[in-house]
Amino acid sequence: MYKTVEIGYHPKAGDMAAAIERAANELAAQGYRVVSFSVTGSAKAIVLAEKESDDAHSEEAIDHE
Template sequence: MYKTVVIGYTPRATSMAKKVENMANQMLQEGYELITMSTTGSGKAILVFKKVILGMDD
């Protein structure tokens, strides 16, 4: 299962990096792993997470 999260307007790179890190850590606690992300020209970020299934080989 996949989940997509949008991080709102964050014009500074250091602030965006911190928000991405926090969201990735939060989602990992919920069983999701960050697989890709993209930033937009409007200062937002789109993060795509995949549900981690324990016991499955990659």
């Protein structure tokens, strides 16, 4: 299972890094692992995280047709 988090406006790189780190630590406490993040041109960021537990991977087959 994936989750995204939006990081608000932070025009300074150091402030953005600290905000992403806080979000990553909060996600880790919830059982997520940060997979990727992207900083937008508007000085916002989007963090993509994946649930670490085995519950996130279903045994059911998914038909992609």
